[in-house]
Every structure is written in C-alpha cells, then in structure tokens.
Amino acid sequence: AQKVTQAQTEISVVEKEDVTLDCVYETRDTTYYLFWYKQPPSGELVFLIRRNSFDEQNEISGRYSWNFQKSTSSFNFTITASQVVDSAVYFCALSEAPGYSTLTFGKGTMLLVSP
Amino acid sequence: DTAVSQTPKYLVTQMGNDKSIKCEQNLGHDTMYWYKQDSKKFLKIMFSYNNKELIINETVPNRFSPKSPDKAHLNLHINSLELGDSAVYFCASSRDMNTEAFFGQGTRLTVV
Numbered sequence: 593a594q595k596v597t598q599a600q601t602e603i604s605v606v607e608k609e610d611v612t613l614d615c616v617y618e619t620r621d622t623t624y625y626l627f628w629y630k631q632p633p634s635g636e637l638v639f640l641i642r643r644n645s646f647d648e649q650n651e652i653s654g655r656y657s658w659n660f661q662k663s664t665s666s667f668n669f670t671i672t673a674s675q676v677v678d679s680a681v682y683f684c685a686l687s688e689a690p691g692y693s694t695l696t697f698g699k700g701t702m703l704l705v706s707p
Numbered sequence: 708d709t710a711v712s713q714t715p716k717y718l719v720t721q722m723g724n725d726k727s728i729k730c731e732q733n734l735g736h737d738t739m740y741w742y743k744q745d746s747k748k749f750l751k752i753m754f755s756y757n758n759k760e761l762i763i764n765e766t767v768p769n770r771f772s773p774k775s776p777d778k779a780h781l782n783l784h785i786n787s788l789e790l791g792d793s794a795v796y797f798c799a800s801s802r803d804m805n806t807e808a809f810f811g812q813g814t815r816l817t818v819v
Binding site: 625627629631635636637638639642681683687694695696697699700 | 740742747748749750751752755763765795797799805806807808809810811812813815
C-alpha cells in the first residue's frame with residue numbers, strides 16, 4: 593500500500609528565511625508519480641509540481657525547488673527567501689502508475705510566514 | 708474562465724436531507740475525481756471516473772452517488788446526510804489517469 597508522510601505539521605518562519613518541507617513516501621511500485629500541492633487560506637488546491645519515479649533530477653522554479661531522492665524515498669520542497677504569500681498548507685502526494693492515478697496525500701504541512 | 712468549477716461553494720443543510728454538488732471542467736480532460744477533505748485537512752479520494760465510467764470507489768457509503776452525464780461533468784449526490792459528512796468536497800480533473808489533477812475551489816458542506 594502506498595503512503596505519504598509529512599512529519600512537519602506546522603512550520604513558522606520569518607520572511608526571507610529559507611524553509612524546507614519534508615515528504616517521505618512508501619510504495620511497492622517501481623513506476624510512480626510524486627506531486628506537491630499548495631492550499632492557501634482561500635482554500636483552493638493549487639498544483640505545483642509532478643515528478644515521475646525515473647526522473648531524479650532536481651527542479652527549480654523561481655524561489656521553489658524540489659529534491660527527489662529515491663534512495664531515501666523523499667521528495668522535499670524548499671522555498672527560498674520566503675514571503676508572506678507563501679503561507680499555506682502544502683501537501684505532498686503520490687500516485688502509482690500505470691492506470692491508477694488517484695492521489696494519496698500526506699497530511700500536509702502548514703507554513704506560516706510572518707513579516 | 709475557471710478550469711474546474713464546483714457549485715455551490717458553501718452548503719448548509721439539515722441531517723437527513725439529500726443534496727447535490729455539481730462539477731464541470733472545461734479542460735477537455737478524460738478523468739474526473741471527487742476528494743473529501745476532513746476537518747483536519749486530510750484529503751482522501753472518493754471516486755474516480757474515466758470517460759464517464761466509474762474506475763475507483765474508495766469504500767464510500769452508498770449514500771454517496773456520483774453521476775457523470777458526460778466527460779466534462781461529474782456530480783455528487785448525497786442521500787440522508789449525516790453530521791459526519793461535514794467536510795470540504797473537491798472535484799478534480801486530469802488529462803488522463805497518469806497526469807496531474809487540477810482541483811476545483813471546493814464545496815464546504817456543513818450538516819447541522
């Protein structure tokens with residue numbers, strides 16, 4: 593069975609600090625996908641990134657970066673120079689492939705960035 | 708244009724009532740979903756439809772009945788509402804069964 597663990601329930605930082613959100617996953621499949629979603633206080637779920645299990649290359653998108661390490665079954669998310677608008681709940685998720693695309697979510701990490 | 712839209716955004720109703728939540732996507736996606744987010748923010752899949760066919764039904768009480776009249780719509784009907792049904796329900800869609808899902812804004816259901 594697949595499982596996603598986000599051990600950090602809540603993180604508080606001050607603006608401009610860097611912050612890393614941890615995600616550890618479990619799956620028996622060799623082919624799978626990993627995702628991060630953001631849920632701001634307004635409530636919608638915003639897709640951030642999708643990674644497949646064969647692509648361990650780290651990704652950077654502006655202030656966001658993701659570190660995928662199969663050896664430790666982790667897919668961590670770093671926000672550089674955090675801003676107040678980054679305050680949200682961040683969810684890591686896993687889906688096993690092929691043909692089975694529903695997402696198994698972690699419990700989320702609430703990030704609070706204060707000015 | 709909103710990609711995945713749900714109505715209503717808020718729904719307050721009494722126990723025992725029957726209610727529906729509508730979902731439409733204009734992305735041309737083949738796959739649609741319903742997820743439930745409980746009071747602790749935990750998100751869990753309820754149903755998955757691919758090309759109007761039910762693919763996944765995750766141990767959801769049969770009081771919940773999804774209906775997909777076409778690929779762009781997946782409505783959720785709930786009979787005999789219970790207090791424990793209070794949650795935020797998210798509709799989502801994806802291009803196919805192996806790509807990222809895009810979510811609607813959610814429907815906050817409160818059963819009193």
